[in-house]
Amino acid sequence: GNSVTQMEGPVTLSEEAFLTINCTYTATGYPSLFWYVQYPGEGLQLLLKATKADDKGSNKGFEATYRKETTSFHLEKGSVQVSDSAVYFCALPNGSYQLTFGKGTKLSVIP
Amino acid sequence: SQTIHQWPATLVQPVGSPLSLECTVEGTSNPNLYWYRQAAGRGLQLLFYSVGIGQISSEVPQNLSASRPQDRQFILSSKKLLLSDSGFYLCAWRGDLNHNEQFFGPGTRLTVL
Numbered sequence: 001g002n003s004v005t006q007m008e009g010p011v012t013l014s015e016e017a018f019l020t021i022n023c024t025y026t027a028t029g030y031p032s033l034f035w036y037v038q039y040p041g042e043g044l045q046l047l048l049k050a051t052k053a054d055d056k057g058s059n060k061g062f063e064a065t066y067r068k069e070t071t072s073f074h075l076e077k078g079s080v081q082v083s084d085s086a087v088y089f090c091a092l093p094n095g096s097y098q099l100t101f102g103k104g105t106k107l108s109v110i111p
Numbered sequence: 112s113q114t115i116h117q118w119p120a121t122l123v124q125p126v127g128s129p130l131s132l133e134c135t136v137e138g139t140s141n142p143n144l145y146w147y148r149q150a151a152g153r154g155l156q157l158l159f160y161s162v163g164i165g166q167i168s169s170e171v172p173q174n175l176s177a178s179r180p181q182d183r184q185f186i187l188s189s190k191k192l193l194l195s196d197s198g199f200y201l202c203a204w205r206g207d208l209n210h211n212e213q214f215f216g217p218g219t220r221l222t223v224l
Contacts, residue, residue, distance in 0.1 A: 031211070032210070032211050032212070034211075036215075041218075041220075042217060043117075043201050043215035043216050043217045043218045044155075044201065044215040045215070046212055046214065049212060089155070092211075093211040097143055097160055097162060097168075097205075098157060098160065099211065099212075099213055101154060101155045102154070103153075103154040104154050104155075
């Protein structure tokens with residue numbers, strides 16, 4: 001089935017630093033790709049998505065581009081804030097009903 | 112708009128006691144519903160999913176069970192809790208079968224002592 005691999009953290013950055021969290025996938029065809037964010041003590045929120053190759057998803061200053069050549073969907077943000085401290089999950093569909101999630105990358109942003 | 116509720120928000124239970132966690136979705140009909148568990152510092156583990164009333168698929172054999180008595184209600188249960196059942200339980204729904212994204216509830220923090 002489809003699978004996803006994302007970089008393991010934790011990642012610690014200073015405020016206003018550039019963020020990249022790597023995500024690569026193995027899939028049949030070109031499924032939609034997702035990034036979710038989980039703030040401490042909360043459920044997961046859909047951060048952004050891309051539904052086809054070469055699409056760029058963006059939200060709250062975060063971006064990710066669906067690159068079929070490198071089977072990647074890396075999450076980027078140009079200038080992180082303390083409020084971005086959270087766990088980030090890459091995900092893609094697996095079968096008709098399920099999503100497969102990466103193991104999560106914990107980001108801590110220090111002032 | 113759609114909303115998803117879970118309760119209770121937190122729960123502390125002794126080993127061997129029963130469990131019932133409830134999840135309800137508003138603003139959509141016939142959603143796919145999911146239960147996940149997140150152990151401390153670990154990723155998501157899919158426990159059960161349901162594509163309709165009374166239809167439950169189990170992903171991991173364990174002492175937990177799930178039921179879907181109504182279209183927008185999903186219940187996670189156990190007859191006897193184990194220490195290893197501690198974790199953060201998340202319910203999710205998926206509405207439009209043309210899109211794959213799932214939307215999560217706020218979660219229930221379960222501590223088994």
